[in-house]
Amino acid sequence: MGAKKAKKTEGPDFEQALAQLEETVRRLEAGDLPLEESLAAFEKGVALVRALHARLDTVQTRIDELTQGPDGASALTPMLAPGGREADEDDEE
Numbered sequence: 001m002g003a004k005k006a007k008k009t010e011g012p013d014f015e016q017a018l019a020q021l022e023e024t025v026r027r028l029e030a031g032d033l034p035l036e037e038s039l040a041a042f043e044k045g046v047a048l049v050r051a052l053h054a055r056l057d058t059v060q061t062r063i064d065e066l067t068q069g070p071d072g073a074s075a076l077t078p079m080l081a082p083g084g085r086e087a088d089e090d091d092e093e
Contacts, residue, residue: 014052014055017048017051017052017055018048018052020044020048021045021048021049021052024041024044024045024048025045027041028041028042028045
């Protein structure tokens with residue numbers, strides 16, 4: 001019987017928060033909310049942007065940790081394109 005890792009309950013996940021932000025922006029852009037509701041929606045949007053930014057920072061830190069070798073240099077090596085040369089953005093199909 002394998003134990004499942006507990007999911008953090010720090011609020012909505014990234015995708016849910018992004019969807020909420022998109023809906024909040026849509027409501028504000030529609031321009032039909034009374035002033036007080038507009039202010040509340042704006043405050044909610046700012047809080048969502050901050051939460052999303054914090055989550056992205058956390059993910060970036062984790063990626064940096066995973067891709068660094070013991071000496072602090074990048075532990076990743078460039079992928080080679082067909083022909084043995086280093087792949088670049090122009091090689092995308």
